[in-house]
Amino acid sequence: MTTTKPDRLDEAADQTAPALDNDQLETMMYRAALARGVEDLFARWAADNTFQGWWHPGRGQEGCAVGLMAALGPDDQIMWYHRGANWPIARGMALEPIIADLLGRTNGSTGGKGGGAPHWVDWDLGLIGSGGTLGTAHVLGGGLALAKQVLGRPGIAVAGFGDGTASRGTFHETLIQAAAWKLPLLYFCENNGWAVGTSFADSSPTATIAERAAAYGVPGERVDGQDPVAVHAAVMRARAHIDAGHGPALVEAVTYRVGGHYFGDVGNYRPDGEMDGYRDPLDVLAARLDPSVVERIRTDADAEVAAAAERALAGPIPDGDIIFDHLYAE
Amino acid sequence: MTTTKPDRLDEAADQTAPALDNDQLETMMYRAALARGVEDLFARWAADNTFQGWWHPGRGQEGCAVGLMAALGPDDQIMWYHRGANWPIARGMALEPIIADLLGRTNGSTGGKGGGAPHWVDWDLGLIGSGGTLGTAHVLGGGLALAKQVLGRPGIAVAGFGDGTASRGTFHETLIQAAAWKLPLLYFCENNGWAVGTSFADSSPTATIAERAAAYGVPGERVDGQDPVAVHAAVMRARAHIDAGHGPALVEAVTYRVGGHYFGDVGNYRPDGEMDGYRDPLDVLAARLDPSVVERIRTDADAEVAAAAERALAGPIPDGDIIFDHLYAE
Amino acid sequence: MTQQTTEARTPRTTKKLRYQQAIGLAIEEEMRRDERVFAMGQDLTSLGGQFGLSRGLIDSFTENRVRDTGVVETFMIGAACGAALGGAVPVVDITFSDFMFIAGDEIFNKLAKWRFMHGGTPNELPVTVIAGTGVLGGSGAEHNSSLEAHLLHNPGLKVAVPSTPADVKGLLKSAIRDPDPVIFMPNKGLFFTRGEVPLDDDFTIPLGVASTPRQGDAATIITYSGSVPLVLDAADQLAADGIDVEVIDLRTIVPLDWDAVLSSVERTGRAMVVHEAVTTGGVGAEIAARLQAELFGRLEAPVLRVCGKDTHIPQNAHLEKYCLPSVEEILAGARALVSTERPVPQPVG
Amino acid sequence: MTQQTTEARTPRTTKKLRYQQAIGLAIEEEMRRDERVFAMGQDLTSLGGQFGLSRGLIDSFTENRVRDTGVVETFMIGAACGAALGGAVPVVDITFSDFMFIAGDEIFNKLAKWRFMHGGTPNELPVTVIAGTGVLGGSGAEHNSSLEAHLLHNPGLKVAVPSTPADVKGLLKSAIRDPDPVIFMPNKGLFFTRGEVPLDDDFTIPLGVASTPRQGDAATIITYSGSVPLVLDAADQLAADGIDVEVIDLRTIVPLDWDAVLSSVERTGRAMVVHEAVTTGGVGAEIAARLQAELFGRLEAPVLRVCGKDTHIPQNAHLEKYCLPSVEEILAGARALVSTERPVPQPVG
Numbered sequence A, B: 001m002t003t004t005k006p007d008r009l010d011e012a013a014d015q016t017a018p019a020l021d022n023d024q025l026e027t028m029m030y031r032a033a034l035a036r037g038v039e040d041l042f043a044r045w046a047a048d049n050t051f052q053g054w055w056h057p058g059r060g061q062e063g064c065a066v067g068l069m070a071a072l073g074p075d076d077q078i079m080w081y082h083r084g085a086n087w088p089i090a091r092g093m094a095l096e097p098i099i100a101d102l103l104g105r106t107n108g109s110t111g112g113k114g115g116g117a118p119h120w121v122d123w124d125l126g127l128i129g130s131g132g133t134l135g136t137a138h139v140l141g142g143g144l145a146l147a148k149q150v151l152g153r154p155g156i157a158v159a160g161f162g163d164g165t166a167s168r169g170t171f172h173e174t175l176i177q178a179a180a181w182k183l184p185l186l187y188f189c190e191n192n193g194w195a196v197g198t199s200f201a202d203s204s205p206t207a208t209i210a211e212r213a214a215a216y217g218v219p220g221e222r223v224d225g226q227d228p229v230a231v232h233a234a235v236m237r238a239r240a241h242i243d244a245g246h247g248p249a250l251v252e253a254v255t256y257r258v259g260g261h262y263f264g265d266v267g268n269y270r271p272d273g274e275m276d277g278y279r280d281p282l283d284v285l286a287a288r289l290d291p292s293v294v295e296r297i298r299t300d301a302d303a304e305v306a307a308a309a310e311r312a313l314a315g316p317i318p319d320g321d322i323i324f325d326h327l328y329a330e
Numbered sequence C, D: 001m002t003q004q005t006t007e008a009r010t011p012r013t014t015k016k017l018r019y020q021q022a023i024g025l026a027i028e029e030e031m032r033r034d035e036r037v038f039a040m041g042q043d044l045t046s047l048g049g050q051f052g053l054s055r056g057l058i059d060s061f062t063e064n065r066v067r068d069t070g071v072v073e074t075f076m077i078g079a080a081c082g083a084a085l086g087g088a089v090p091v092v093d094i095t096f097s098d099f100m101f102i103a104g105d106e107i108f109n110k111l112a113k114w115r116f117m118h119g120g121t122p123n124e125l126p127v128t129v130i131a132g133t134g135v136l137g138g139s140g141a142e143h144n145s146s147l148e149a150h151l152l153h154n155p156g157l158k159v160a161v162p163s164t165p166a167d168v169k170g171l172l173k174s175a176i177r178d179p180d181p182v183i184f185m186p187n188k189g190l191f192f193t194r195g196e197v198p199l200d201d202d203f204t205i206p207l208g209v210a211s212t213p214r215q216g217d218a219a220t221i222i223t224y225s226g227s228v229p230l231v232l233d234a235a236d237q238l239a240a241d242g243i244d245v246e247v248i249d250l251r252t253i254v255p256l257d258w259d260a261v262l263s264s265v266e267r268t269g270r271a272m273v274v275h276e277a278v279t280t281g282g283v284g285a286e287i288a289a290r291l292q293a294e295l296f297g298r299l300e301a302p303v304l305r306v307c308g309k310d311t312h313i314p315q316n317a318h319l320e321k322y323c324l325p326s327v328e329e330i331l332a333g334a335r336a337l338v339s340t341e342r343p344v345p346q347p348v349g
């Protein structure tokens, strides 16, 4: 696996892409549609103050998560990060606990602790959680991979992060140690070109994140994050390396932050023409399926989102005394 | 500037080495001899408990510091690290305050605060100090370079560190920001093959530290640290890059830790034959000079060390109340 | 009865500003005054930082003096320390004070210990770290801790915790001019409060001098930062019942104005501490420990702490109020405090 | 009169061990008992860590379970947290407790807050961090801080501070078995002290139970870690003068055994706290604050703190003694404490 230049993304993916069958593509389409439906819902709710907190929209980045998750198995564990709800949804987590967490209800996956920018968790799916300080996923994801190696358990650990977070010291300390120990760790970077108001192009000393992997003797590949099939293929290549016992790998999915950093950020720092060439990942995926199937999938997904939203809203607001819960084991 | 393999070190150096005149070589020889004399002194004093504390011998690594300092100018500022006294001595700092610091006397450069593994400082020489936690030199050295850029002041900042310390997150955060801002910063790594009892060869995922610089779009060069002239040449190349406004550069000087990690560490974890091929940097330097000159230099250096040791020992032990000094500005 | 801060020289003029704006104003004035001052932080040029504290700064100065960093907190603080050693005067916006732990070595070891370790060379280390404290609705356990007690327990740093826009300006300007590292902690919950701010660009408030926004004899309430408005509100309600409490706003935690605290409590004989930080091991513990030692036998009641609960702030904004001291708790505490009778000395054993 | 710890079931046999060795023994026993337990740290296989705490461990286990890390402190703690989430039971040797600030985010935010933020999923987070406290002659300001008060002020962690080899073994085994993250702080100044250690491999000491190595009625001295031997020495000298003080060794700071502290001080009416950490904002502040609140009017004298000076530990080993509480200071404090007369209540104002 070598670093590919952005302009060669599609060819690189096509060369070695393992086939995705139609069922898999439909599942991917369905989850992408759910994720988009939740994005739409949260945008409405943010605008009318149905929830309080800081929502970081993931709109436009659904393709990364959907492609990634299609390449993961049941033993894999995931440390995701702050943007959107794409990761848990693409992994197949139920919507009610996702939505209820945002609303701060007890039927949320954190039992009422969550809200706004939630820390969704679904233990059985290997959705271990996320930290509020950037760089958490590197060290904790590295630890999940370490546990697998120590205990001889199958699967890999995924650490998800953005382009800005690649600068954190934890990126470095974890990758160097994971490479030395050959831990089963996938670094999955969604490079959406922005860290709040700081552009990757203006602030990065390298053209890509992927090329930085070489400093750790680790393979790094850049892929078009708008194409879930290409992402899937890149992750499959990375995990072949990891599964063979060669240690960590890095995939950089190039994507777009369609909205603001958080809901309410108008983004007037963004240059004109930035979105030129933008492809909606749902359209890219839809093009691989029969239009009538896509139509049905989107209708079904919208219905599931609406039903889950209703159930989520019906959940109770937690009592004040839960603030003392979960500080220590019960 | 490109990464050179260890076996090509000498040729690379010879290709572009700026000439060092005889005076410079004699100064280098003199300072190397002083550094070795201080090493010998401290080893005796450690053995007979003349001082308390943790001395990290720098024996065998004198060539790195002497070569580096020969390439620095009066405006340059230095954050050095824990090993030996080679750095301040090679920079030309007076011996009495160096030795008295080790002894914990008030005529030490830290006025009696220091001792054992001291934090020598000589403001006028740009010897700003050192931290006790590894990785300090990266961030603080980066800050010195930043001040130069902000204030438009001449010179470069040097951050010194060992091979083990290259793994710290501060290495990464500083180099990425320094590269983005094109700060006048030199990373100078003394790779002595060991971090306490952990060997670089066994624990590093890359063959060199130098090659890691590419992840930051920064030139990295590996050089034979036993040859002060080669080190000087490499640093001159690095600083040409920095002085031209292109931002940071990294030099990795390959050297040997002749002694234990600290005085008293017997190093029974070290493999046989490790020191095969070891060249004493003083011999390497001496070979470039007239033997009689070398003889005189070493005699003079020994005399200076002995005289400084005597003055240092005559210094008073500080009063207890200095523990409250220097917490805040006076 | 609210007292004017005494340090304000008769200001030429004042202007009603948001707390948040006073930060940008102070930085801008100090950057004009001293060429060595520069600002760095994440997104300063695009947003004025995550909290917009320095919005507009980039219009007045070059990118050389208003710097956008990456997500590199150890560099931000460590390089500020290094830049101060190099002769510059950095103002670093680390946004949430919780991130001080990311740069924990740089804050607690470098900034606090460097000069001590190096025998006072250099004498000055003028770094200002802006580290938002208090609670920003819905930003969760890793963004809302109040950490001033950690700084109090680690010598070598100064700590400012302003409660009004005028204090923000006066204290921040003092912090930037101060030769020591200052952790300046604006309270995120006060960002949108407004108040008159002196426009005099030499208006400063010395570090280490508390204010007394209300005088009274019934008891002393010692507080600071986001708790000050709550305490003043409670004090108004108590006054309506004829209970006149004295309110001391510490304004800085290091140095802590012990003279103001001790002389007030000596007079009132009753003391309560109110802060948002977790009760156990908080600043209130030190104040209680010191008061009971220095005024033993002169206190009419034990020193009471009405402080943050011993837990973290959940992400769910709805739960935040349960974690923090409320006006009701302050009122109840104050009523209990003023009605406590000193127990008759009892035989021990 | 020294009291046997009550928790030791009649041990099959004991052995005289160095404090330091008891650490390795506890880790080894727990690694045999539970396959999920593994150790990591710098130079574990070559040296048993910087302090030799786990010397010989690599002879009994594979490198899969005894791991040498690089100089990667954020990884060491963060990955321990992640590994515990992944089902392993890590024991991490971070050597000097000062380095906790390097991994400050991982200690104060991740280990302490993760389960809280995730609604108690998972319930358990069994991480043991070995973080040497106290003073190791000549290792300087960044290697000798006593940081337990920072941990007390940050809910979600447990903290052990043993003073004897037997307590080391009993508490460390409890820490490794505990479902919560425990910061286990051996005192570097005690490494070479010796004591009888039960060899029973089920010998544990519960976290949160103080010991009372000496009983007495004249006053209560509350202490822990490296200060315990000094206090016991002082207590012996006081006993020779007919003053019998009670000595409480807290053994853990979180949970803190308030029952033991309160019931003793209620009986003696006089209390002193002795610890190496900086006085201001230390554990002594919390104890004093709590005692004056709960035993108001029942204390014969103010709670006295004889603790570390408000400064850092210089590199110069000769100066260390000036920073730490000494037997002389403890003696002087105790004598003043037992002779204080409660002042006659005075009119206030």
Ligand SMILES: Cc1ncc(C[n+]2csc(CCOP(=O)(O)OP(=O)(O)O)c2C)c(N)n1
Residues within 6 Å of the ligand: A082, A083, A132, A133, A134, A135, A161, A162, A163, A164, A165, A166, A192, A194, A195, A196, A257, A261, C042, C071, C073, C099, C102
């Ligand atoms: C350690 C830390 N620094 C700063 C922040 C504030 N912050 C939250 S998200 C964000 C931008 C991160 O950018 P990137 O990693 O590219 O992810 P994106 O938001 O683009 O998905 C920042 C700076 C934080 N939460 N943690």
Ligand SMILES: Cc1ncc(C[n+]2csc(CCOP(=O)(O)OP(=O)(O)O)c2C)c(N)n1
Residues within 6 Å of the ligand: B082, B083, B132, B133, B134, B135, B161, B162, B163, B164, B165, B166, B192, B194, B195, B196, B257, B261, D042, D071, D073, D099, D102
């Ligand atoms: C952050 C930190 N971690 C660990 C240590 C303990 N320590 C002191 S020197 C050293 C080895 C450093 O190795 P290297 O960087 O190669 O320098 P060398 O000692 O070989 O000169 C270690 C681990 C420390 N002082 N600071």
Ligand SMILES: [Mg+2]
Residues within 6 Å of the ligand: A162, A163, A164, A190, A191, A192, A193, A194, A195, A196
């Ligand atoms: Mg981004």
Ligand SMILES: [Mg+2]
Residues within 6 Å of the ligand: B162, B163, B164, B190, B191, B192, B193, B194, B195, B196
């Ligand atoms: Mg080394």
